[in-house]
Amino acid sequence: xxxxxxxxxxxxxxxxxxxxxxxxxxxxxxxxxxxxxxxxxxxxxxxxxxxxxxxxxxxxxxxxxxxxxxxxxxxxxxxxxxxxxxxxxxxxxxxxxxxxxxxxxxxxxxxxxxxxxxxxxxxxxxxxxxxxxxxxxxxxxxxxxxxxxxxxxxxxxxxxxxxxxxxxxxxxxxxxxxxxxxxxxxxxxxxxxxxxxxxxxxxxxxxxxxxxxxxxxxxxxxxxxxxxxxxxxxxxxxxxxxxxxxxxxxxxxxxxxxxxxxxxxxxxxxxxxxxxxxxxxxxxxxxxxxxxxxxxxxxxxxxxxxxxxxxxxxxxxxxxxxxxxxxxxxxxxxxxxxxxxxxxxxxxxxxxxxxxxxxxxxxxxxxxxxxxxxxxxxxxxxxxxxxxxxxxxxxxxxxxxxxxxxxxxxxxxxxxxxxxxxxxxxxxxxxxxxxxxxxxxxxxxxxxxxxxxxxxxxxxxxxxxxxxxxxxxxxxxxxxxxxxxxxxxxxxxxxxxxxx
Amino acid sequence: xxxxxxxxxxxxxxxxxxxxxxxxxxxxxxxxxxxxxxxxxxxxxxxxxxxxxxxxxxxxxxxxxxxxxxxxxxxxxxxxxxxxxxxxxxxxxxxxxxxxxxxxxxxxxxxxxxxxxxxxxxxxxxxxxxxxxxxxxxxxxxxxxxxxxxxxxxxxxxxxxxxxxxxxxxxxxxxxxxxxxxxxxxxxxxxxxxxxxxxxxxxxxxxxxxxxxxxxxxxxxxxxxxxxxxxxxxxxxxxxxxxxxxxxxxxxxxxxxxxxxxxxxxxxxxxxxxxxxxxxxxxxxxxxxxxxxxxxxxxxxxxxxxxxxxxxxxxxxxxxxxxxxxxxxxxxxxxxxxxxxxxxxxxxxxxxxxxxxxxxxxxxxxxxxxxxxxxxxxxxxxxxxxxxxxxxxxxxxxxxxxxxxxxxxxxxxxxxxxxxxxxxxxxxxxxxxxxxxxxxxxxxxxxxxxxxxxxxxxxxxxxxxxxxxxxxxxxxxxxxxxxxxxxxxxxxxxx
Numbered sequence: 001x002x003x004x005x006x007x008x009x010x011x012x013x014x015x016x017x018x019x020x021x022x023x024x025x026x027x028x029x030x031x032x033x034x035x036x037x038x039x040x041x042x043x044x045x046x047x048x049x050x051x052x053x054x055x056x057x058x059x060x061x062x063x064x065x066x067x068x069x070x071x072x073x074x075x076x077x078x079x080x081x082x083x084x085x086x087x088x089x090x091x092x093x094x095x096x097x098x099x100x101x102x103x104x105x106x107x108x109x110x111x112x113x114x115x116x117x118x119x120x121x122x123x124x125x126x127x128x129x130x131x132x133x134x135x136x137x138x139x140x141x142x143x144x145x146x147x148x149x150x151x152x153x154x155x156x157x158x159x160x161x162x163x164x165x166x167x168x169x170x171x172x173x174x175x176x177x178x179x180x181x182x183x184x185x186x187x188x189x190x191x192x193x194x195x196x197x198x199x200x201x202x203x204x205x206x207x208x209x210x211x212x213x214x215x216x217x218x219x220x221x222x223x224x225x226x227x228x229x230x231x232x233x234x235x236x237x238x239x240x241x242x243x244x245x246x247x248x249x250x251x252x253x254x255x256x257x258x259x260x261x262x263x264x265x266x267x268x269x270x271x272x273x274x275x276x277x278x279x280x281x282x283x284x285x286x287x288x289x290x291x292x293x294x295x296x297x298x299x300x301x302x303x304x305x306x307x308x309x310x311x312x313x314x315x316x317x318x319x320x321x322x323x324x325x326x327x328x329x330x331x332x333x334x335x336x337x338x339x340x341x342x343x344x345x346x347x348x349x350x351x352x353x354x355x356x357x358x359x360x361x362x363x364x365x366x367x368x369x370x371x372x373x374x375x376x377x378x379x380x381x382x383x384x385x386x387x388x389x390x391x392x393x394x395x396x397x398x399x400x401x402x403x404x405x406x407x408x409x410x411x412x413x414x415x416x417x418x419x420x421x422x423x424x425x426x427x428x429x430x431x432x433x434x435x436x437x438x439x440x441x442x443x444x445x446x447x448x449x450x451x452x453x454x455x456x457x458x459x460x461x462x463x464x465x466x467x468x469x470x471x472x473x474x475x476x477x478x479x480x481x482x483x484x485x486x487x488x489x490x491x492x493x494x495x496x497x498x499x500x
Numbered sequence: 501x502x503x504x505x506x507x508x509x510x511x512x513x514x515x516x517x518x519x520x521x522x523x524x525x526x527x528x529x530x531x532x533x534x535x536x537x538x539x540x541x542x543x544x545x546x547x548x549x550x551x552x553x554x555x556x557x558x559x560x561x562x563x564x565x566x567x568x569x570x571x572x573x574x575x576x577x578x579x580x581x582x583x584x585x586x587x588x589x590x591x592x593x594x595x596x597x598x599x600x601x602x603x604x605x606x607x608x609x610x611x612x613x614x615x616x617x618x619x620x621x622x623x624x625x626x627x628x629x630x631x632x633x634x635x636x637x638x639x640x641x642x643x644x645x646x647x648x649x650x651x652x653x654x655x656x657x658x659x660x661x662x663x664x665x666x667x668x669x670x671x672x673x674x675x676x677x678x679x680x681x682x683x684x685x686x687x688x689x690x691x692x693x694x695x696x697x698x699x700x701x702x703x704x705x706x707x708x709x710x711x712x713x714x715x716x717x718x719x720x721x722x723x724x725x726x727x728x729x730x731x732x733x734x735x736x737x738x739x740x741x742x743x744x745x746x747x748x749x750x751x752x753x754x755x756x757x758x759x760x761x762x763x764x765x766x767x768x769x770x771x772x773x774x775x776x777x778x779x780x781x782x783x784x785x786x787x788x789x790x791x792x793x794x795x796x797x798x799x800x801x802x803x804x805x806x807x808x809x810x811x812x813x814x815x816x817x818x819x820x821x822x823x824x825x826x827x828x829x830x831x832x833x834x835x836x837x838x839x840x841x842x843x844x845x846x847x848x849x850x851x852x853x854x855x856x857x858x859x860x861x862x863x864x865x866x867x868x869x870x871x872x873x874x875x876x877x878x879x880x881x882x883x884x885x886x887x888x889x890x891x892x893x894x895x896x897x898x899x900x901x902x903x904x905x906x907x908x909x910x911x912x913x914x915x916x917x918x919x920x921x922x923x924x925x926x927x928x929x930x931x932x933x934x935x936x937x938x939x940x941x942x943x944x945x946x947x948x949x950x951x952x953x954x955x956x957x958x959x960x961x962x963x964x965x966x967x968x969x970x971x972x973x974x975x976x977x978x979x980x981x982x983x984x985x986x987x988x989x990x991x992x993x994x995x
Binding site: 057060061062063064065066067068069096098100102105106107108157159286288289290293294295296 | 585586587593595600603605606607609704705706707708709711712713739740741742743819820822823825826827829831832833843847867870871872875879
C-alpha cells in the first residue's frame with residue numbers, strides 16, 4: 001500500500017545484515033483520537049487552522065479553569081482496547097506528568113501512569129507469508145501538547161496551542177518485534193485497525209499517528225533483555241524501517257567493538273539518515289507523576305463496555321479471511337482490499353451492485369486506487385469523495401460482462417466517467433461506444449478488410465498465423481474499437497479458413 | 501432590627517434583605533453606605549485589594565430595578581466581597597501575587613456567576629495570602645491585612661481579607677477558600693462565622709488552584725443564618741468541575757430549627773490535649789454547656805490519627821501546589837521578566853520575581869515530595885495517612901452527629917510574630933487541616949473572647965454533605981448567645 005511495497009526489505013536480508021545478533025524492538029504509538037473536540041474542553045481538533053485559533057481558557061491553562069472529560073474520546077479508546085483484545089481494569093487513574101515547556105500550557109500533561117485504561121492485549125501482524133503476534137502492554141489516554149515553532153532568523157520562538165489538549169491514546173507494545181520490516185508492518189497493521197474501527201484517521205503526515213521505538217540487540221538464542229535506546233521522530237513507515245535498521249547496526253557495531261549501549265533517547269534525522277543522541281538517562285526528566293486531582297478516576301461501567309463491543313465493526317483480519325472465502329480472492333488481493341476500511345467498503349458496495357468480485361477487485365486495485373492516490377483522497381477515508389461511486393463501478397463491470405462494451409472500451413468509459421461525472425450508460429450512449437456484436441455487421445467488415453489485403457490473406461493461409469493480429473487491428477480500426485473482439489476473432493478465423 | 505445606614509457594621513444579610521424588600525433603603529443606598537464605610541476603615545485594615553465601586557453601583561442599580569419589579573432573589577442587593585482568588589470577568593484577579601499583577605480573566609468563577617445571578621452586589625476583591633498559602637495574611641504581595649480587633653494582630657489566613665471585610669462592616673458577606681483552614685482560622689481570629697463546605701459541594705471552577713484535592717469555596721457572614729443563605733446559592737453541581745458533587749442541595753435555612761435535642765456532639769480527646777490556651781479551652785467548654793442546655797448530648801470520641809494531620813496536609817498540599825503553579829511561566833499571561841536571554845532564564849527570573857518566599861518554599865517542598873526516590877516516602881505515605889484520617893472520622897460519625905472542637909489553639913497572634921518561623925505558623929492549622937484531608941464540612945462561629953478581647957471560634961465538623969447539621973447546631977447556639985453580634989470598635993480610625 002501507499003506505494004511502499006517495494007521498500008519492504010526481506011526478512012532474511014536483515015538476518016544476514018545482523019549476523020548472529022537479534023534485534024529486540026518495542027513500539028510506543030501515539031494515535032490521535034478521531035473526536036471533533038479536545039480531550040478536556042470544547043475546542044476543535046481540526047487540522048490546519050490559524051495558530052491559536054482553537055484555544056480557550058481551559059486549553060490555554062488559565063488560572064482556576066478545570067478539565068471536563070470528552071466522553072467520545074473514552075469510547076474510542078475503549079473501542080481500540082477491545083479491538084486489540086486488551087482487558088480493561090475497573091478503574092483508570094489520570095495522572096499529571098510535570099515538565100516545563102512553552103507549548104505545554106499548564107506545566108503538566110494530563111496522562112495515565114500507574115493505572116492505564118487497558119492492559120494485556122495483542123495484535124497479529126502479517127508480514128510476507130507469516131503472521132507474528134505482538135503483545136500489547138497497555139493503552140492509555142492523554143492530551144497532546146502544542147507546537148513550538150523555531151525560526152533561526154527570529155530571536156524568539158513561536159507557540160501554537162491548537163494541538164494542546166487534543167486527545168491521544170498511547171499504545172505500548174511488548175518487545176516482541178524482531179526486525180525493522182516487522183516494526184513497519186506492526187505500524188501498518190495497527191493503522192489499518194484504527195482506521196477500520198474509526199478511532200484514528202491514521203494520517204502520519206499531519207501527526208495523527210506517531211511512534212517511538214525501543215531498540216536493543218542481543219545474541220541469537222539469548223532471552224535476556226539488553227539495554228535499549230529509545231528512537232523518536234519517525235514520521236513515516238519508511239523512516240521507522242530506516243531508523244530502526246540504522247540503530248540496530250549502530251548497536252551491533254558498538255557491541256562488537258567492545259562498547260556498551262547506554263540507555264538514552266535518540267532522534268532520527270531523516271535527512272542525514274542516522275539517529276543522534278538527544279539525552280541520556282542521567283539527563284532524563286523527573287516528571288513527578290502524581291494522580292490528577294481535578295479528575296475523578298475513570299470508571300467505564302461493564303454494560304457500557306459491552307455496548308461498545310457490540311458495536312465494533314468487523315476487524316480487518318476477519319474481513320480479509322471473509323474476502324478470500326466469500327469472493328474467491330487471492331490472499332494478496334484480499335490483503336490490499338482490506339488494508340483500509342474505506343477500500344473494503346468501496347469494494348463491497350461495488351460488488352453488491354454487480355456480483356463479479358474478481359473483476360471489480362482488479363478495477364479497484366488498479367484504476368480506482370491510482371486516482372484516489374493521485375488526488376490524495378486516501379487520507380480522508382470518505383469514499384463518497386472518490387472519483388466514481390462504487391455502484392457505478394459495478395455497472396461499468398456489468399456492461400463488460402453483458403458484452404455492451406469491451407474491456408478495452410471500458411477504460412475509455414471509465415476515464416470519461418471520472419472527468420465528466422456521468423454514469424457508464426450515459427457515457428456509452430453519448431459517445432456511441434456500444435459494442436458491435438451483430439454477426440452480420442462484423443462479417444461485412446471482416447470481408448471488406450480481407451478483400452482489401454489479398455496478399456496478406458495468402459501469407460496467412462501459407463502459415464503466417466500471426467497476421468491474425470494485423471487483421472484484428474484493421475477490423476477494430478474500422479469499427480472504432482467497438483466490435484466485440486471475441487466475435488471479430490471468430491469471424492476472421494472462419495472467413496480465412498473458409499477461403500471465401 | 502432597625503437598620504441605620506450610617507452604621508452598617510452590624511447589618512446581616514437576612515436583615516438587609518428584609519429592609520430592601522420593605523423599601524426602607526435601596527440597594528444603591530446600602531452600597532453607597534458600605535463604600536463609605538470602606539473608605540473610612542480600609543486605611544487601617546487593608547482587607548481589600550480592589551474596591552469595585554463602579555461595578556458595585558451598577559450591580560446595585562440593577563438590583564433596585566429587580567426589587568422594584570417585585571423580585572426577591574435571595575441575595576438581591578446584598579453587597580459582598582470575593583477573595584481575590586475568584587476569577588471575575590474583566591476585573592483584575594491577582595491571587596495576591598505579583599505574578600498575576602495585571603491578570604484580568606475572560607471568565608467568571610462558577611461562584612462569582614451564581615452570586616451575580618442571585619442579585620449580589622460585588623463591592624471588592626479581598627486581600628489574602630499569596631495563592632492562599634498562609635495562616636496570617638502576611639504573605640500577600642500587596643501588604644498584610646490587619647485584624648480589626650487589634651490592628652497590630654493578624655486576621656488569620658489565608659482568607660483574611662474576606663473575614664475582615666465582614667468583621668469590619670465593609671460587606672455583609674464574603675467568599676473565601678479553605679484548603680487547610682483558610683476560612684475557619686480567619687473566622688475564629690476575627691469573630692465572624694465561616695463555613696468550609698464538603699469537598700465537591702461548591703464548584704471550584706474559576707477558583708485559582710492551590711491544592712486541588714483540598715481547596716473548597718465557602719462563605720463568611722455575621723450569622724449562621726446568613727451563611728445558610730449564601731451556601732444555598734453557591735452550592736450545587738457544576739458540569740465545569742468534574743469533582744463537584746451531583747448531590748441535591750437541601751434548603752439550609754429550613755434546617756435552622758433551633759432544635760438540637762438529642763443531637764450527639766462528639767468531643768475528640770486529641771483536640772483538648774496540650775497546647776490549647778486556657779482562654780480558648782474555657783470558651784469552648786462554656787459553648788458546649790450552652791449546646792448541652794439546648795438538649796444536645798456530648799460524647800467523647802477518638803480521632804487517633806490527628807497528630808499526623810499537619811504533616812500529611814503539608815505534603816499533599818505542597819505537592820499539588822508545585823504542579824498547579826507550573827502554569828505561571830510568563831509565556832501566555834501574567835508577569836514575564838524583562839531579563840530574557842534564553843528560555844531557562846525567562847522561566848527562572850519570571851518566577852523569582854513573580855512569587856513570594858512562602859510560595860517558593862511550598863513549590864520546593866512539593867517538588868521534593870513528588871521527586872523520584874522520595875515519592876514513596878513522602879507523597880504516597882501522605883496519601884495513606886490521609887486515608888487513615890478519613891477513616892477516623894467515618895468511625896467517629898458512627899458515635900455522633902457532629903464533632904465540636906476549638907478552631908485554633910490560640911487567638912490572633914501579632915504581625916511578624918511567626919513570620920520567621922514557618923513551622924509554628926503551620927501549627928496554627930492543627931485543628932483545621934483534618935477536615936480538608938477528610939473532605940468533611942466545618943463551621944466556625946464566635947464563642948467568646950480571651951482576656952485581650954480577641955475573638956475565639958468554635959468549630960463544628962459534620963459528616964460529608966451534612967452541612968445542615970453543623971448549621972443547625974451553630975444557629976441554635978446563636979439563638980442563646982450574642983458573641984456574633986459583637987463588633988470591633990473602629991471609631992478611632994474614622995477620618
